[in-house]
Amino acid sequence: MDFKAIRIFEEEGKFIPKIVKRNIGDLPEGDVVIKVIYSSLNYKDALSCSGNKGVTRNFPHTPGIDAAGTVYSSENSDFKVGEEVFITGYDLGMNTDGGFGEYIRVPSSWIIKKPKNLSLKEAMIYGTAGFTSALSVYELISMIEPEDGPILVTGASGGVGSHAVKFLVKLGYEVVGVVGNEEKKDFLLSLGARETIIRNEFKDLSNRAMLKQTWAGVIDTVGGDPLSMAIRSLKYGGAATTCGNVAGGEIPHMNVYPFILRGVRLIGIDSVQCPKEKREEVWNILADSWKGDQLEDGIQEVLLEEMLEKVQDMLNSKLIGRVILKHSS
Structure with missing residues (x-):
């Protein structure tokens, strides 16, 4: 199956972002494929888009250190097709193709099942x-x-x-x-x-x-x-x-x-390799007692075609608040 993704290419020492068509078969190894519905923009994503080798070593690459969506296929019985899940941290969007693509494939150990009181959009408003x-x-x-x-x-x-x-x-x-x-x-x-x-x-x-x-x-x-x-x-x-x-x-x-x-x-504070038990505890707090009426204040929701402009705004210190990506498919 083909899907759209932002892909960063290294060409003659320059890093060029393009929106391209990819195939699920091209994704890296993992036991769960997720259809991404939402992602978000973080400073690491902006650095990856600009070719920062401290974040991403090898190009071409798809950034997006956050991703939320539904299980498309799974080799792990703990995750069922159609189940709502999300990922923040680990290697997603750094050296593993991330949430700026409509599909990702990841190890099941990275995945958090969405708490009952949290929507996928809200999970990405939080994000990393x-x-x-x-x-x-x-x-x-x-x-x-x-x-x-x-x-x-x-x-x-x-x-x-x-x-x-x-x-x-x-x-x-x-x-x-x-x-x-x-x-x-x-x-x-x-x-x-x-x-x-x-x-x-x-x-x-x-x-x-x-x-x-x-x-x-x-x-x-x-x-x-x-x-x-x-x-x-x-x-x-x-x-x-x-x-x-x-x-x-x-x-x-x-x-x-x-x-x-x-x-x-x-x-x-390290959110990348945070143990899963603590990760789940904090996410449950975010879904419950810390979830306030202002969660969506200062949030900009953009499409894939608009994301690269927001990346530049972040790199130029012009961004206020938080940007989340809504995949159209």
Whole structure:
């Protein structure tokens, strides 16, 4: 059977995206074939589309690290034809052809059965971004109570950050978000953030080991200077989670003093190889107590033919909120 997919080709050192026809027989090995109904756009997808070899080693390739749909065929008795399922993480869309194609073939161990209270569209509105955000919030609230003080979210207008704002507000926390520019402030305030800070204003030129104690906790999605600022301004006993590096893989001006003098904690978040038991636990929370009325706020739904334009918007830091892909067939 033929189907449509976005395919990234390497031609004379350049990476060229095309929408092509493929055949299910061309898909990589796996014991379950899924007819993809929804996917979503994540920063890793944008990097893969641009030929980043740190994300995708071999081309041609189909990005899409998220996919939700129905089982088309299965060699595993745990998954029945027509059953609604989804995948986030593992190698999907990185070196295994992903959700920017209308069909995927994957190992059954990667697949999550859709919780009863969650639609396929809602699963992709969350996607890797929402799941990563949920893991971050899940870790933070085990240590920080709402009365302890405000929570700072860096990269707050992006997919992970905007979900974190929604979750924290729903759980009763006071949230302050760092955003890239003025036009993103209203979006964040509409999600319930108490206040926003423009990224260029969130900086410290003193390079002091510790700054004024301001935040009870931090959800960091960008790394680099913002994470350094956030850690150095945590309150005593505070904690920060970190899951991204768009602002840099280093943490400048950092030393041990916030950790040994204020007892702060830094927690790394990995959504790719997260154990399946924890993955299912968090997805069930997302389908139930954390699912709010604002889930679809800030969501853009696009067709396959529109996705590459959104990829460029993401690479150029012009994207606000979250983009999901709806396959037309």
